[in-house]
Amino acid sequence: MAPAASFAAAYQPHIGLEIHVQLITASKVFCQCRNAFGDRPNENVCPVCLGYPGILPALNSEAVLGAYVLARALGCTLSTRTVFERKNYFYPDLPKNYQISQFGAPVGRDGAFTAEIDGLRAPVGIREVHLEEDAGKMIHAGDISLLDYNRTGTPLVEVVTQPELTSATAAEQFLEEFRRTVRFLGVCDGNMEQGSLRCDANVSVNRAGAGLGNKVEIKNLNSFKFVRNALAFEIGRQTAILEEGGAVRVETRLWNENRDCTEPMRVKESEDDYRYFPEPDLPPFCPDEPFFAAVEERLVELPLARRDRLREQYAVTAQQAAFLTAEPDTAEFFERTVAAGGDASLAARWLGADIRGYLNQRRETLAGSHLTPERLAALLAMLNSGAVSGKIAKQVLAKVIAEDRDPDAVVEEDGLRQVTDAGVLRPILERIVADNPRVAAQIAAGERKPAGFLMGQVMRHTAGRAHPDQVHALIDALYEPAQNGESNDRD
């Protein structure tokens, strides 16, 4: 056995994630400012989120509900008396120099969340789920720093996992499933590029069986790629230090995407002291029965469960099920298509291929397009019955999406119905033969070669609407004039 392999096996990475989830709400968590990304800097601000002296926070019930829904979906024990606390630290993007967060009595605790990691499923412990306010954004421009407070006060849920993930790819797959879950719940849009979903990781490598090692925190892993690459790098770095008999320094590091490595941000001499104490401006939130009922009402089938059910109920492939549950809209669209009479297998195939491709090309989303489950079901029904060919069906799909018309109307009005009538097709075929004496001669000689040419020509003359089987039959008939003549006589 190679020495490297034995060393690698002797060390065990422990990874815990701290995931920040920006909630979708109309207004910010403690004021009535719009909660939106991408507006002009400092447009959505007011005395409350700017921390003016003399202001007080007022809790947004929509944000609390979102936090409870997520905590519930993550299997947490929900707090019946959740307390907001001040987390004290100085930073220029934090107007009050304290963040209203939670500490002693968070919204939820002791949950578990299951993702499929390398084909296996095991629950990962959720330590806690708490609600807090997001900070502003600092923009460094040359030698000056600018502040955009639009993000200040955005409702932010922090989810802290137990250090139970054991590889970079496991963490990535966990985060992917987590992202799908918040999107299915409708609590967050999961946009990592815009910072709606952000992730820090705690990584410690130690000898297998020796428990946790010295913890290194890696900040701002803002894409799945960063999560994978940064953790892989960090596990390698710590393992190398341990192999050389060294000790890993407890510190915070940042992923440098340009150099493909983590770099020290600051050394932690001791744990940060945030001097938490209960926020005197906000009474504890004590949910009542109607609130808990509202939480239950907001729960949905989570993507992993839905993937399993789709495979079982509709006999779609694993790959199709994964695609269908990648986005909540897709899963919903698929099931509604089937409910409207659409063939499940066809629907899965079309959603995953032609529909996806065409919408991407038009930069449209499924939910925002003119295609509805009812229209797709109607189109697939025509395809199944032979009323249109696969090729025509694709044209119909394009017209439905581009022109906002029902598939039946497109087929009828644009004359796209498949032509099966021999009385219509035979004269077309005969004219083609008549116009091509060389072909006629080949047929007379019994040569099969022109058959493909004839099929193509008939399709061209019927704009692809001719039923291929019928055309085949008619072409075959050209080679048997006598029998045909007899049968014609009997007609």
Added chain:
Amino acid sequence: MVAAGLVPFALGSDTGGSVRQPASFCGVYGLKPTYGAVSRFGLVAYASSLDVIGVTAADAATARAAFETMRGVDQFDQSSVDYPAPAAAAASDRLVVGIPEDVLDGVDPAVRRALQAVRGRLEEAGIRCVPVQLGSLEYVVPAYYVIATAEASANLARYDGVRYGVRDGYASADAEEMTIAARSAGFGAEVKLRILVGTYVLRSGFQEQYYQRAQRIRTLIRRSFEHAFGEVDLLLMPTFPVPPFARGDAGLDAFQQKQGDLFTCTANLTGHPALSVPGIVDGGLPIGVQFMAPYFREDLLFQAAALLAAQTEAPRPPGYLGPHSLLAEDG
């Protein structure tokens, strides 16, 4: 201002007695409402769980009118509460006033005389005065200062030069240096002391010893007052343990000054409403006394004040001009 007759009433923030103590020293009325009765929105916070907007007025009726106008729930202050107006006032001869004689050690004889005088007037008006036991108020001031400074250390953190506080033009240093400069220049010595104390008592590892212990003391004191209000309608006690002192040197060291807040800051700690009323004029100086009532029973405070005023007009010190002085001069 009120005693000088410049305004009929004035508002002030009362975190540990800043409305009642000056009122007592000036021979006027000073109300600290129940915590939550008046919105704090707009009040620059010092100690958020203790801060209350109070009223100073030359007579109790004006204080009451101002309070009734201000009180009520405010959607911008989630610690504010609404409550129904109390039912018709209780018959005066049914009122019972408790005097916590067990906590009056160290109170100046002049202040004791004020207390006795007011007691006498109450009894003449047919109100029964009885002794009550509050146990000890020994830990009130330490608990008060721990909680107040802890909250203040956070409330004052925003004056860092970024948006609030002192900063000369553009900051050339980095953010940390800018913050240090802003706080060093902007805060006075007493404020710095309080921020330091507040930061210290909140440090992790020290919270149990200071902040959390202070909160437990607060709970115990609140309970002992709630218990007392199970027996009596009102409590009567000094507003301040010594008579008014001269401008400048109070003759009290820093610790004695803080200890002097004992009777006023108790009401901030427990949240109960309190009203300082003129007691006597002693050696030319006014000495007030303080009533405390159950939560949201400001009406009882005003009822007692009205009874006293009907008995004897509030004694006024030399130099007191009162609310109608300006009008009188005009006429």
